[in-house]
Amino acid sequence: MxxxxxxxxxxxxxxxxxxxxxxxxxxxxxxxxxxxxxxxxxxxxxxxxxxxxxxxxxxxxxxxxxxxxxxxxxxxxxxxxGDSKSYRLIINYIKTLDKNIPFGAIELISDLLPTFAEMDPEEIIKIASQKDEIRSAIGIIALSKLAIENKLSSEQKVTIRNVFSDNNNQRFYMKDIIESTLHIMEDQEKGASFLQGEDLEKIFS
Known part of the structure; x- marks a missing residue:
């Protein structure tokens, strides 16, 4: 049976x-x-x-x-x-993550977080602000994707600039990702066109 x-x-x-x-x-x-x-x-x-x-x-x-x-x-x-239950399972996993995971796993989680309708940018900002380098990296990459795709409010963009400016994460090339994201955000404010999918991939590869 x-x-x-x-x-x-x-x-x-x-x-x-x-x-x-x-x-x-x-x-x-x-x-x-x-x-x-x-x-x-x-x-x-x-x-x-x-x-x-x-x-x-x-x-x-x-x-x-x-x-x-x-x-x-x-x-x-x-x-x-894609429901709230699924989102909370991933968020809770991130919040309690205290073990090394490969960068590929960080990218996967960061890529998929913004696809949730339930995703709260303020919650991701808190994750990006943490001292733990792995949790911080997940938050930074997820926020970078949201910012580049112009899916954040003006207030949230100001907060992200402050978070990125104060970030000292030395692992996973976060400095390069942060600098590229801030540069693109500046271009957006000047009315420059948004990046296409293949251009986004270059930033996070």
Whole structure:
């Protein structure tokens, strides 16, 4: 008899064990696609797996070094669901993040944050202002994308300038990103045209 959890498993932990086994196989994508559909339809068992993955990411039982496919796919699922519950799961993960993660993971999270309708720029500003270099980097990149795409109020842009000017994050080339963003914001105020997608990619690559 099929189990109630994804991959026909009987429990959350059994599902996670199976996901770890197949994360580097062709089967993995189809499983993630199915989990995405189930999450969107609010399947409680799929959400139990998602919550456990995020808890394990927070505790370090799942790491970006060993479980990149599982973690990145879960972040992607949350983005595709796109509701306040999904947004809060990612934000809470960022706020408690106290372990090193690769720059690719920082970019992924930063790229996807602005896609949430629930996203609060003021909350991201607080994250960017933190002394922790990883959390700060996530906030800085997310804010840079919002600023470059002209999705911030005049007051928020003033605040971001102050935050960026005071930032001492020496990791992940934050200085270059900050300088490029401030330059583009100045051009916007002068009426210069906004950057196209391929030009945005050059700044964050």
């Amino acid at each position: 099929p189990g109630p959890f994804p991959l026909n498993t009987a429990t959350v932990n059994e599902c996670l064990t199976e996901l770890k086994k197949i994360q580097e196989t062709k089967e993995f994508k189809s499983v993630i696609d199915l989990m995405t559909d189930l999450a969107i339809s609010n399947d409680k068992n799929t959400w139990s797996v998602i919550y456990q993955i995020m808890r394990d990411a927070d505790s370090g039982r799942l790491s970006w070094a060993l479980h990149k496919e599982i973690l990145s796919s879960t972040i992607s699922i949350l983005t595709k669901v």
